[in-house]
Amino acid sequence: MSQYVWCKKEEARLPIYRCFFCGKTCYPDKEISAEKDRVITDLLESGRFKECYVMKRKSTKKEAISVLDFGTQERERKKEKGKESQSEEGRIFLLENGDLKPFSPDDFTTSTLYHEEESYSIERKLVRPGASKNVVFSGKRPSKSTTPIIVTRDGRYILVESWQELDANPQHLLDAREVIGASAVKQVFVLTRK
Numbered sequence: 001m002s003q004y005v006w007c008k009k010e011e012a013r014l015p016i017y018r019c020f021f022c023g024k025t026c027y028p029d030k031e032i033s034a035e036k037d038r039v040i041t042d043l044l045e046s047g048r049f050k051e052c053y054v055m056k057r058k059s060t061k062k063e064a065i066s067v068l069d070f071g072t073q074e075r076e077r078k079k080e081k082g083k084e085s086q087s088e089e090g091r092i093f094l095l096e097n098g099d100l101k102p103f104s105p106d107d108f109t110t111s112t113l114y115h116e117e118e119s120y121s122i123e124r125k126l127v128r129p130g131a132s133k134n135v136v137f138s139g140k141r142p143s144k145s146t147t148p149i150i151v152t153r154d155g156r157y158i159l160v161e162s163w164q165e166l167d168a169n170p171q172h173l174l175d176a177r178e179v180i181g182a183s184a185v186k187q188v189f190v191l192t193r194k
Helices: 017-021 029-046 070-081 163-168
Strands: 004-007 012-015 050-057 092-096 099-102 113-127 135-138 147-152 157-159 176-185
Touching: 004 017, 012 017, 017 029, 029 113, 099 157, 113 147, 147 163
Parallel strands: 050 135
Antiparallel strands: 004 012, 050 113, 092 099, 092 113, 113 176, 147 157, 147 176
């Protein structure tokens, strides 16, 4: 089942999976990467390890945008910068026909919008079966008032009902690039007296 390699650190023949846990890089990545997927699948099927997802909070300096003024602030930023950056585009999401998509503040909708509050990068790790959780948060845990939105590697957005559901079904994170914690908001018009 397992392929063996010569370990330069321990000076012995060891299963190749030990190379993935060792800090040293005795062999070039191209030699081991071909075997990596097969070895990881074998380890998971054998029951010696299980997969764990570590969600690391991204450090962002985004200021909170009020429900009342997110559209005006976005327009001012466009005027100042000339062009909206990729990170600012994805801050408001629209749920339409069961699909999430980025929402432009120039548009109008009566539907519920989702505003990004926090974001997490995802790492997959192998841990011993005794580890209690499938999803581990590194740093501050997400707010319970937010809803997770999974951003897949191919650019799709998937809305998950709650953080508890995401923890219970970690397979949702298999193709994820990042997870966004968003809160539900509505778009309104504010009339100010002159």
